[in-house]
Amino acid sequence: MAVPLSRISGVEVQDMMKAVARALRHVARVALWLAAAGLILMTVFITAQVVARxxxxxxxxxxxxxxxxxxxWFIxxxxxxxIREGYHLSFDVLLYFLPETAKLWLYSISDLVVVGFGFGMVWFGSQLxxxxxxxxLPSLGISGAFDFLPIVGGGVLVVLFSLERLARRAAGMPTARFGEADLVED
Incomplete structure (x- = not known):
């Protein structure tokens, strides 16, 4: 039997968000390791090409x-x-003069725009x-779809991590901003 949302306390919501954040922290860590491995492997491929040529x-x-x-993939x-860690550039001059509640609204609007962009990546990347x-691809012998799968995979993660930021903010938990990733305790 489902529990009505009105009966869930703020502490329970934060506990659920902490569990989700821990899981997504692992997803982000795996994605970052895969990106690093891709960068290293790309460097090896290009070096091999230069040596061979x-x-x-x-x-x-x-x-x-x-x-x-x-x-x-690594990009x-x-x-x-x-996006999850708050390391993307932003234009924050106006935010220095606004009250905290207005800042939270603007951060949420920004995250909603990023969710929309991520959905666009998934949709149009899938179409491509x-x-x-x-x-x-004659040189690799694989489908040309592989050229566009990084857009789809990245878009899925952009949506997931942006929704996490929105949910954390709605639950009253901190979200990372540029240079402040250490504030987030998952």
């Missing part, structure tokens, strides 16, 4: 498209984690991936 006078035809796909995964599904 200039030392062995041969070319690795797969290195450039593989590096581009990896670059998409979009890193951007999503940056579907349109390239039957195209085969």
């Amino acid at each position: 200039y030392i062995f006078n041969d070319s690795l035809v797969w290195s450039e498209p593989a590096a581009v796909i990896l670059m998409g 979009f995964l890193g951007a999503a984690v940056g 991936a579907l349109s390239a599904w039957d195209v085969k």
Whole structure:
């Protein structure tokens, strides 16, 4: 039997949010590790291409498209984690003069805009991936949809992490802002 929302206390909501935040912290950590691995792997691929071309006078035809796909993954995964951790740039001059409640409203509006952008990434990225599904990347032998999957994956995380920020704020819990990620205790 479901418990009506009106019977859930503020402490219970915060406890639920802390559990969600812990889970999403792990998701963000995995995404960041995957992004770092992608950056390292891309660097290895490009280095191998340079060595093959200039030392062995041969070319690795797969290195450039593989590096581009990896670059998409580490950019979009890193951007999503940056949203969760509050490391994206913002224009805060007006916020210095506003009361705290107005700041919270503006932060929430900003997060809602980011949610919309994330949904756009998922929707339009999916459309691009579907349109390239039957195209085969000749140098890799895989579907052209793989070029667009980083947009979809990053968009899903952008939506998830932005909704977390909104939920934390609604529950009266802190959210990270640029340079203040240490304030958030999950």
